[in-house]
Structures are given as C-alpha cells and as structure tokens.
Amino acid sequence: MRGAGRDGGPAVLEGARERWVRTREGVELCVAELGDAERPTVLLLHGYPDSKEVWSTVARQLSGRFHVVLYDVRGCGRSSAPRPLRGGFTLEKLTQDFLAVADAVSPDRPVHLVGHDWGSVQGWEFVSVEETRGRIASFTSMSGPSLDHFGHWLRRRTRRPTPGGLAQALNQGVRSWYVGALHTPVLPELAWRGPLSAYWPKYLQRVEKVPADGYPTPSLPRDAAHGAWLYRDNVRRRLRSPRPDCHAHAPVQLITPLRDVFLSARLYDEVAVWEPDVTRRTLDAGHWIPRTRPDLLAWWITDFVTGREAAATGGDLREPLVEGAGEDGGAVARAGAGRDPLAERFGGQLVLVTGAGSGIGRATAVAFAAAGARVVSVDVDEESAVRTAELAREAGASQAWAETVDVSDQDGMEELAAKVASEMGTVDVLVNNAGIGVSGPFLETGVEDWKRTLDVNLWGVIHGCRLFGKQMAERGQGGHIVNTASDAAYQPTRMLPAYGTSKAAVLMLSECLRAELAGKGIGVTAVCPGPVNTGITGTARFVGLGETEERRRRERVAKLYRLRNYPPEKVAKAIMRGVVRDQAVVPVTAEAHVARFLSRFAPRVLRALARIEPPL
Known part of the structure; x- marks a missing residue:
C-alpha cells in the first residue's frame, strides 16, 4: 500500500509499502518495503545528509529478487527526532533502532545489511556488537568506516609514527575537515537551513556527477541539521577510546570508491584484522555511488547475498544462483580469498569483447572472467565465440555469453547492442578488439583490400564506440572503452599502409572520444601492441603476391611471431591495467614502447626506418 505519511508528504517510492x-524512546521510524516479504531481507541504511531515498534506484533493482527494506534514520526524512537532540544519536541508540526495525520486518530470519556513508558507520557497529549477533546474515559496507577501526588505525600511525603512516593520517585529516566544522555549535544548523541546502544539489550534480533526478528530497535542511549530532555524539568519543573487541560476527563485503574525496582508500588497509574473510570491491567513482553507480551496486549486493544465502542453506534457494557461480557463492567466495586488485575492480562488471574468438580477444575475455566479470564473447566465427565463453566460465566468470556478428556490419552491430542492453544490461567495459591484417605496398593494394581493412579495423571500432558508448552515456554511470590499435598506428612502414592507416585512425578516434566522454565519466584507452603471437598472421592478406608466394610469406611472418613469442595473455593484463589506471595510450611489447618513444622525440629516425624493406 502507499500512504501519504503522518506528515502529509508524498510516499517515498513508487509501489512501496x-x-x-x-x-x-518513542521515536517513530518511517520504514518502506518493496518486494516479496517471504524472500531474504536486504536492509538499506542511508548516510549523511541523506534520507532513505538515496537508495531508490538500487532498491527497485533489488526488489525483484529480495524483500527490500529502507528506513529513515531518527531525525531524518519522515522519521521523528529524539528530544533532546544532544545525546540522542549515539551508536548505542541507533543500534536499538536497527533491532526494532529488523524485528518488525524480519522477525524470524536475519537480515542482509547494506550501508553507505553513516549508514555504513552504523552497520559496522551493528555487525560487531554482541546484542545483534544472529540478527545480521551479511553486511555490505561502502564509503563509511567503523569508528572503532578508524580509532585503532589512527593510533597505529601516531603512537609509533613512520613517514608513510603520518602521511596517511595527515591525508585523511585533510579529507575530514568537515568533521570539525560539524562539531561547532549552531553554525552547521544555520548553514544547512540557509544557503547550503540550496547549493548542495548543485554540488552533487557538478562534482559527484549525481543525476538531476529529484534527489535530494525537500527534507534536506532538516536532515542535515539533525544529522550533525551523529558526529557530535560519536566521533570524538570513539576515536579517543575505540572498542578493543570490534570484530565482525557476519560476512562482510567492502565496496571502496577510489575517487572518494572524504575517505582515503588506505583507511581499509587493515580491515582484515577485524574481518579476515572480507570480500573486497573497488570502483572508479566518487562518494555517492548509490546514486551514480546503482546498477553495479545492485549486482554486487545480489551476488554477495545469494552467495551467503546459499552457504547458509546448502544451496537450496528459491531461485538458481547467478549463472556460472557455484553453490558456495562462486566469484564472491573467490574474491574474499585474497587481495586481487583486478578481482576487486571488475567482479560483476559486464565486459564485451569483440574479436574474442582467438588471440588477444580470447585472452582478454578470459582475463576479465578470471577477475569475476560477466563476459560477452563476440566473434564473426560462432564456434570460436562459444569456445571463448566456455573458457570464460571455467576461468570464473559469473556469467558468460557468446554472440556472433561481423563488426563491419552496421545492422548486425545495432542488433547486438539492442540485445545486450535488453538481456544483459549496459556494458561497463567495451573492448573493440576485432581486426584483420593486410600487408603489401600501397600501389599494389586494391580498393577491395582497402575497403575490407577499414570496414573491420576502423568501422568495427566506430560501430562499437557509437552504439555501446551511447548506452554508457545514457545510463550516466560511467564506463570504459578500450580500442585495440597497434604500434603501426605511430610507426610508419612501407609494407603496412592500409593496416597502419586503419590503426592510426583508431588511435586518433580514441583520443577524440577520450576528450568528449571525459565529462560523462567514461574513460577511453587505445592499446597499441607490437608483434604478439596470435592467429592474425595466419589469416593476414599479403597483396601483390601469387598464391604460393603469399602462403610462403604468411608462414614466414608467423614463424617470426612465434620466435618472438610475446603471449596475448600479457596484452590482456595490459588492457586491464590500462582500464584501472585510465590510461590514454598503452603500448605493449618492447618494440611498441621504443616506437612510441621515437614517434614523439625522434620522428626522423622512424621515417628512415620506414624506408627499409623487410627481408621477407
């Protein structure tokens, strides 16, 4: 049912109960529920200066699978405030609020807790105090540390100082400037009830890239003014005297946005001391990820919760686990086994690779799969695409699909993009890798060879960027595009005019797109490999030669590549590092690095080398 609420305001979410x-103490907490109450309960806790509506998109996406519960923390949104305010927001009282809500919405089963910002700070308290033991099935934390862990972290860096430790503490101190401001009397309340509440939505949109979709709610001035007591009632007390026994008694998933201006990622370096089996995730985003990256958060929460439910019930769930995951939770359990930065970053993300049937494309698809990504293997050869999808599942992909398309076919690519969007979701990482090789002098390269080379190597990349890049931009949650170019893009040679031209165009296209899409949070990387031991040499076209001589030339080049023996798996790792670091251009192999250096600082040397005819 939908209610107007006791304050006469609108209901929080369409379709919410x-x-x-x-x-x-007589505080009345406004609770909203979505989904089937018989399913596992996921309880979402908001932070400061938010209300529960910060979770609206994530909640809707989770409600098809779970019983989703949101509530306004005391003094926020449609919940009433304690009287007096001073001393009314301690973590001990917030724990009692949580237990009251949990008992009301899920009296017979523990809940899966998810917290952001101060919701996460509360969650760490709830998951580590004895009175909540048995009431929490799992905890997903994002952008909010345990105050006790934070206190111990500071002690270790200040009582036995080292240059590195002091630098970390100072860095976090600078980031936490607002904490001191919120401890001042009266001024924060005046600011929030005055000009700051009008400025805040603009800050979220311009700096945090939060969509302008009606959030924050009109209750912001009241929420922020009351929420200042969260800091005053808890921060100094806990940082000075952190609890010695603050170990989590439920599995924890830690999601860390790497561009959080308020919290350093180093705060979580020692989280394994308090929760050894923590599952770690990272993403290239700012602080307000429930609004900027709801799709990925919904996936990670679903993956983690289904894994924990499976472990608790022996795999007997009402619905099957995520495709490709085992009964122990699949990629989730593996992610918690060790610190793998790539698994932390790409687990659950949707990655589409063209030309995935062999070589660099297959190695890249399998590498992303090993990091827990969902993989779409695309190739012109159906059998090869299917085999790569199988290898991706074996490597650890939580889901893997095979699709067949010629990337030079505009209609085929448009159909693929529509299918992926409707059945699999918006792509997080696109790898435009499909390409063909053609070698021979310009004057002997025919129009058809030029056309086919540009159709696949350039237009295939254009189609991918145009279609999937547009979907990323429309979603508004960022993403990354990788275009496979070549060191031939900046290394002229008399034997590769068509191939080199197509790859140079890919490099320039990537540079232009990088500039255009930066404001939308979408990175673009051009990968420029040198000689790599792949199957491209076996299918390359050598123009101006008879059939016998072309076959001999192809075998000769393939032999040289085998002798060089640079494996495509190394290129795949370079691609993943390029995405993590958001690099514009990634040369791969020593030859590619040398050519890149010469192209920038000694172009005449490269031009002289280009005149030499290879001894083939």
Missing part, C-alpha cells in the same frame, strides 16, 4: 516502527 510504508509503516512506522516505534522505538523504546
């Missing part, structure tokens, strides 16, 4: 839960 609302109720009020009264605490021991």
